[in-house]
Each structure stands twice: as structure tokens, then as C-alpha cells.
Amino acid sequence: MTAVEVRALVFDVFGTVVDWRGGVAREVSRLLGPGVDATALADDWRERYAPSMERVRSGDLPWTPLDALHRSSLDDVLASSGLGDVPAEARDELVLAWHRLDPWPDVLPGLGRLRREFVLAPLSNGNVALQVDLARRSGLPWDCVLGAEIVRHYKPDPEVYDSAPQLLAVPPSSVVMVAAHLDDLTAARARGLRTAYVHRPDEFGGRVVPPGSDPEADLSVASFEELAEALGA
Template sequence: MTTLTPKILAFDVFGTVVDWHGSIVAEMARLYPQVDGNAFALAWREGYRPAMARVMSGELGWTRIDELHRMILDDILPRFGLQAMPEAERRLLNRVWHRLNAWPDVVPGLMRLKQRHVICTLSNGNIGLLTHMARHAQLPWDCVLSAEVFQAYKPDPRVYRGVAEVFYVAPAEVMMVAAHQDDLAAARACGLLTAYIERPLEFGAGQPKDVSPEPANTLHARDFLDLADQLGA
């Protein structure tokens, strides 16, 4: 157990808190069983970084993740024979990102962690999306912080420094919690503590992730319950 006492735990959400892949696969099996849900989920997520890059480069003005997800969705539908999907169905499917399911350890882990720390999101997801997701998955956040607040997407330093500014604390009093080493490296460069969470099945059982420890991180945890143990919560 560590003697670290970060005041704020800021959580990445997609993949770290919620199982986006499994949730989308289940949604596709329910609504469009003729489609390969695994391939569809991966294709939708694959468009995420290129879409954000268009905003970060200035090609697009500030655009919320909901709108980026819809742009990607419209682009991939023909690939899966769904080009004739009506507008109402497209809107419904795009909101699957609002109703993603949490990993099993998340809610009990967060309930423990919030006894000693302020817990908040620090996600590229927009505020409405993250709020609906929290209600769906019963995520007990103290605060929902989004790239939307800072009008910048991670890994822009404004996002990581912004969480410290919001809570009037030093960057070293914030711990970024994520299942992605690039997110943590960017947070660390801004002076934040970092905790890596293993999510080997983030991309599904067919695409297991390398979850090897990165020595530069402050902590390495199997899941949120293990993180709570290490932080003495």
C-alpha cells in the first residue's frame, strides 16, 4: 500500500471505465445481427483519432465527440451494408456511446476511492455523453470534466493542467487514471501523478492488449479495486 494521497483522481473513460467494445458488439447483435459486431466496433473506434486530429489541426472548428462519432458512423455504414439506415436509427445507434457498460470492478472500486479522494472524469467525451453514461452505468462521479470544458482534446496540455486549475490544486496533487500509456505520458509531462489500469480485453478477446508495466507511472493496477487497495481506500 502506498502513502500517496492525491487529492483528485481524474479518470479516462472509454476503455478505462467502460467496455466500449463489448457494449457496441452487444448493441449490434441486438439491432443488426447480420453485421459482424466485432469488426463494426473496431471500425467505429478506429476513426476516433483521425477525427480528433481534424479538430486539433484546425481543419474543423471545435466539434464535440458526439458529432465526431456521427461523422465516423455515417462513413462506415456502407462498409457493413447499412447505407440505407434511416436517420432516426442512425441517431439512436450513435447514442450507444451514452449507454456503454462499466467493467465489473468499476462501481465498487469508485465507491471505495471516493471515500478518500475527489473522483472525476477527464475524458474527450462531451459533457452530455458522460452524464448520460454515468446515469446508465451508475458511475458515482463527484464531477464530470470533459475536453469540452477546455475546448481542447487530450493530449493537449490544457486538459491535464485544466483539472488542477478547476480544483485549485497543484498538478502533483492530481492522479490521472487510464488504461492508455500515451494518455498517462501526456499527463505526466504536465506534472500529474499517473496510474495505469490493465484492460487487456479493451478491443475484445481477439485483440488482447499488452498491459506490461511502464516504470514511469506512479502506480500500476489490475483494476479499480486493486487501485483502491494501493491507495489505502
């Protein structure tokens, strides 16, 4: 893969661009107090992420934005943690924790370099309002917002990956999917996109250690700055 062939980079967001675990745990502590195991609650909530989207994919639910799925799964998380008395207002505020996540330290410098050469966009399961809030909060320099809500499908449905080259009017082989998750990259490759794996060892706080590289990816890097260097940006 050469920089000349690449026109656009699209990014997984939760875990790849932003630290979901640290940010959610921070808001849990702020809203529910120090007596709650904030990281355990964040992990439990995240574990319900994929099953909630599968209900939409299977047709069990109509199209439902991620904020609404998070709100529904939060009720189950709180009940299983003995926190069923948390008021509705606090639950609604907790859902906004996903709008207030911090980027990894390498993200803004790396994206700044990459944007000089390439179109950049999230390709996330997060709804548009969530992505806009994350971008405005931290200065993520997206050229546009792409992803699940645009096509009303959740990754790894092919419609999500197909939408990026279609909407940007470039061949699939000119788009690089950047992610810290092997399943995301596998699904993107199946639709003709190039792929770049970013190693995020701190995503799960040491509870799970992700692989250090993806042998199937066009590039495997340790940071967005290394990705920019590899692409000549």
C-alpha cells in the same frame, strides 16, 4: 506516491472505466440485426475516433463535440460495410450506443472505496451529456465532470490535463490520472500529474493485448479495487 499527497483522481473513460467494444457491439446487433458483424463494425468505428479528433486539433474542423464526430464517422463506417441504406434515425440511435456502455466489473466497487478519500472525476474526450448519461446509467460516483468539452480541446492537448488541477484548485502533483492507455498517461505526466495504469486485457476483445504495466507510472494495477488498496482507501 502516498495517499496523503493525493487529493483527486481523474479517469480516462473509454476502455478504462467502461467496455466500449462490448457495449457498441451490443447496440449494433440490436439496431442492425444479427446479419451484421457487430464487433467488426465497433472496431472500425473506434479506429476512426483518433483521426476525427485530430481534424479538430489541426483546425480542419472547429470545436466539435464527440457525439457529432461519432455521427460523422459512422456514415463512413456504414458505407464501407455496405450498409449505406441504414436510415438516419437508426444512425442517430447508434451514436447513443456510446452513452450506454457498461463499466468493467471492478469499477463500481473500486470507485466506491476511492470516493471516501478522494475527489473523483472523468477526464475524457467524451462530451458532457455523454458522461452524464454513463454516470446515471451505471451509478458512477463522480463528484464533477471534467474533460475535453470543458476546455474545447481533445486529449492529448495539454489544456485538458491542465484543467483538472486548475478547476479543482489543487497542485498538479495532487491529481492522479488513471488510464489504461500509455499515451494518455505520458501526456498527463508531461503536465505534472501523477499517473496510475490499469491493465484492461479485454478492451479489444483479444484482438490487441495491451501491456501489463507502465514502468513510468506511479502505480500499475489490475483493477480499481487494487488501486484503492494501493492508495489506502
